[in-house]
Amino acid sequence: MARICGSLDIARPVEEVFDFVADQRNEVRYNPAMTDSVKLTDGPIGVGTRFHATILRRGKPLAVIVEYTGFDRPRRLASRSVMTGAVVTGQVRCEPVAGGTRFRWEWEITVPGLARLAEPVVGFIGRRQERAIWTGLKHVLEAGNDPPGFGASEAPAWTYTAEQLHRWLRDVLDTVNAAGAVVIGNSLGGRLALELGMRDPDIVDKLVLLCPSPAFRRFRQLAPLARWWPVDIARLPTIGLPRRVVMAGAKAMFARPDRVPQPWFEAAVDEFEIAMAQGARRRAALSALINIYIEEPFGDNGFWERLTTVRTPTLFLWGRRDRLVPSRFARHVSMAVPTAESVVLPDCGHVPQLELPDVTMGLTRRFLGSSRAATPTYRLPHRRPGLGRPTARDLPVGP
Numbered sequence: 001m002a003r004i005c006g007s008l009d010i011a012r013p014v015e016e017v018f019d020f021v022a023d024q025r026n027e028v029r030y031n032p033a034m035t036d037s038v039k040l041t042d043g044p045i046g047v048g049t050r051f052h053a054t055i056l057r058r059g060k061p062l063a064v065i066v067e068y069t070g071f072d073r074p075r076r077l078a079s080r081s082v083m084t085g086a087v088v089t090g091q092v093r094c095e096p097v098a099g100g101t102r103f104r105w106e107w108e109i110t111v112p113g114l115a116r117l118a119e120p121v122v123g124f125i126g127r128r129q130e131r132a133i134w135t136g137l138k139h140v141l142e143a144g145n146d147p148p149g150f151g152a153s154e155a156p157a158w159t160y161t162a163e164q165l166h167r168w169l170r171d172v173l174d175t176v177n178a179a180g181a182v183v184i185g186n187s188l189g190g191r192l193a194l195e196l197g198m199r200d201p202d203i204v205d206k207l208v209l210l211c212p213s214p215a216f217r218r219f220r221q222l223a224p225l226a227r228w229w230p231v232d233i234a235r236l237p238t239i240g241l242p243r244r245v246v247m248a249g250a251k252a253m254f255a256r257p258d259r260v261p262q263p264w265f266e267a268a269v270d271e272f273e274i275a276m277a278q279g280a281r282r283r284a285a286l287s288a289l290i291n292i293y294i295e296e297p298f299g300d301n302g303f304w305e306r307l308t309t310v311r312t313p314t315l316f317l318w319g320r321r322d323r324l325v326p327s328r329f330a331r332h333v334s335m336a337v338p339t340a341e342s343v344v345l346p347d348c349g350h351v352p353q354l355e356l357p358d359v360t361m362g363l364t365r366r367f368l369g370s371s372r373a374a375t376p377t378y379r380l381p382h383r384r385p386g387l388g389r390p391t392a393r394d395l396p397v398g399p
Contacts, residue, residue, distance in 0.1 A: 002108070003109075004105070004106075004109065004127050006104070006105055007100050007102055007104040008138060009097060009100060009103070010101045010137070010138045011099055011142050012101060012141045012277060013096075014101045017101045017141060018094045019073070019074070021137065023049040024039070024066055025038070025051070026237040027053070027133075031084070032136040033057070034053055034056075035054050035056060035061070036054040037051055037052070038051065038053075042168050045068070046068065047071045049071075050066065051065070052064075052066075053065075060082060062083055063083065063084075064083040065083075066081045067079060067080050070091060074094055077093075078090065079091070085112070086110065088108070088110075103134060103137070131266060131267065132273070135267060136274060140297075147169070149287075149288065150281075154280075155280035156280075157283070158284070158287065160288040160291055161291045161295075163199075165192050166199055166200075169196055180205045181204065182204075183204055184208040184210070184364070185208075187210070187211055187324070188288060188292070189323065191213045191292070193207055193208075194207065194209055194314075197314065198310055201262045201311055206312065209315065209316050209317070210254045210352050210353060211318055211322055211324070211325045211352065212325070213324075213330075214304075214307075214333070215297040215303035215304065216295065217304070220293075222296055223288055223294045225249060226290050240273060240276060243269060243273070247290040251265060253323070253349050253351055254354075254355050255347050255348050256349075256355070259355050260354055260355065274381070280324050301366035307337060308338040310337045311339070313367075314339075314341070315341040315342075315343070315363065315364065316330065316333055316340055317352050318343070318344045318345065320345060320346040320347065320348060321347065322349050323349065330342050341367060
């Protein structure tokens with residue numbers, strides 16, 4: 001028999017995750033291969049509950065009967081699934097961890113007759129499929145945390161400018177009555193948080209920005225062409241990148257990829273492949289990337305001039321070995337916002353919260369625990385950008 005197991009973390013409470021998975025009718029929302037699921041038994045869900053599900057295999061419908069053989073809410077759910085050509089038995093477990101739930105799955109796949117010779121292949125394909133399915137679950141349950149076009153949120157036909165995404169974030173904070181929040185963001189999320197600080201400083205208490213993506217100061221020769229690039233071309237059917245290429249790109253975001261467990265990279269690649277399989281999400285990603293590149297850097301409404309208006313206490317963290325957002329931006333940010341704290345981590349890439357979590361958390365906690373108050377801003381001259389004394393500092397860190 002083939003054995004399949006794995007885990008991922010979901011930023012939702014264990015009870016919510018367990019209850020959502022236990023109602024097998026919900027699987028049509030996160031498993032793209034499942035087209036239907038019907039509860040066959042009466043009464044509450046528990047041991048003995050049965051469902052009839054339909055999945056697509058090579059484009060043809062396949063019936064699956066699922067019966068629950070173990071039910072210990074909210075920790076363990078065991079089941080037996082019978083379909084033509086295979087029987088799958090096993091369980092899923094939900095464990096509380098900091099920030100949510102660690103979701104684990106363990107399955108045994110039994111195939112009849114000569115098909116057993118293919119069990120190694122069944123196991124290999126099954127592992128890929130299971131991780132993709134549960135990554136879809138993570139997307140659905142965490143959808144409320146994602147900006148439009150990213151994660152599990154809808155991908156409307158927006159232009160995905162910083163201003164448009166700022167309005168979305170402002171609406172979210174208004175909806176949950178979170179005025180005075182501390183906003184923390186990485187990469188594009190950091191850029192979005194920074195936009196909030198520039199446009200609505202009164203509703204933000206402090207900002208922590210991890211490798212935020214600012215407006216390009218150089219290499220803008222292609223900006224006129226990019227402004228006219230038809231983003232809807234991303235909706236056209238496309239052949240996905242080989243998984244090894246996507247994996248290499250994910251690891252390139254880190255100075256030392258060995259600091260991060262390999263299953264984390266596998267999950268990240270799964271999420272990328274799921275997102276890029278949808279034309280609307282490809283369009284959203286392309287639109288966001290183009291708008292980062294073409295954003296006006298200078299002038300009265302340019303990014304770098306607007307940056308000088310920031311008066312919210314802000315911590316910038318940069319990775320010296322960041323290939324995506326070079327740490328050279330740190331000195332320009334420090335000159336534009338001399339009241340901000342800007343720290344460069346010398347042996348770090350683009351994702352400090354994953355590569356150096358203890359250092360990142362320590363700096364963040366120290367900053368949030370301080371009583372730093374906003375002070376008058378300094379306006380950077382238009383004609384001589386890049387001049388002045390940088391105030392960013394390198395922080396020595398251990399291995």
